[in-house]
Amino acid sequence: MDIYIRDEQPGDIDVIAAIARAAYLANSHNGHDGHQHRIVDNLRRAGALAISLVAEIEGELVGHVALSEVDISDGSTGWYGLGPLTVKPGQQGRGIGSGLVRAALDRLRQRGANGCVLVGDSSFFRRFGFVYDPDLMLGEASQEHFLALSLRGSGARGVVAFHPSFFNGC
Ligand SMILES: CC(C)(COP(=O)(O)OP(=O)(O)OC[C@H]1O[C@@H](n2cnc3c(N)ncnc32)[C@H](O)[C@@H]1OP(=O)(O)O)[C@@H](O)C(=O)NCCC(=O)NCCS
Incomplete structure (x- = not known):
């Protein structure tokens, strides 16, 4: 099975939204609130979708990942x-x-990013090097699933804020 990963194209937008809707609906038992599928559209509309990659198998779109810049209270830049x-x-499970995560991290390294954060399950994301970082805090939500990966430099310290698109208009 060959997985082809590439940047999103305008013609992919509706399929990306449909995949997100279906994926979150299927995982609604995991505490998803039914609105996450709108985040990518919100980011795109706000011009804040820094990197948007799709996975294709035999010409069919089967997955998507988004990256957007975050603010950190110590003024660190280059974190996504x-x-x-x-x-x-x-x-799923293939x-x-x-x-998609590996390709997203490759892209961040290529653009000289300093680090990456996410809210997710550590049993999945630790395989890419994401860890709980006591120097970084997520302002709005629980720390339980807040993970970070430093890519360059000496790390950052402070409160992290995701783009407002994660919360607005959902
Ligand atoms: C999370 C998600 C993207 C994983 O995609 P996938 O293509 O199934 O992942 P892979 O096949 O590369 O990896 C599967 C591995 O991840 C584990 N895994 C998948 N989803 C997981 C989750 N929510 N929590 C913990 N582990 C998970 C699987 O058990 C499997 O582990 P193994 O390799 O040890 O057998 C997919 O399940 C999904 O779309 N979920 C709904 C949306 C979501 O919750 N996204 C994550 C938050 S941003």
Whole structure:
């Protein structure tokens, strides 16, 4: 099975939204509130979708990952939030999500990013190097699933704020 990962194109936008809707609906037992599928559209509209990658298998879009810049209270720059990350139900568990995370991190390294944060399950994300970082705090929500990966430099310290698109208009 070949997974092809590439930048989103304008013609992908509706499919990306449909994958997110289906993925979050299928995982609604995990505490998703039914609005996360709108985040990517919100980010795109706000011009804040820094990197948006899709995964294709035999020409069909099966997954998506977004990256957007985050603010950190110590003034650190070059830090990005990874997410949403979604894989079409029925295609999960085949390495597509992992491929998207690795490709997203490659892109961040290529652009000289300093680090990446996300809210997610550590049992999945630790395989890419994400860890709980006591120097970084997420202002609005619980720390339980807040993970970070320093890519360059000496790290950052402070309160992290995701783009307002994660909360507005949902
Ligand atoms: C999370 C998600 C993107 C993973 O995609 P995927 O293509 O199934 O992932 P992969 O096939 O690369 O990896 C599967 C591995 O991750 C684990 N995994 C998948 N989802 C997980 C979750 N929510 N929590 C913990 N582990 C998870 C699987 O058990 C499997 O582990 P293994 O490799 O040890 O067997 C997908 O399940 C999804 O779209 N979920 C709904 C949306 C969501 O919750 N996104 C994450 C928050 S941003």
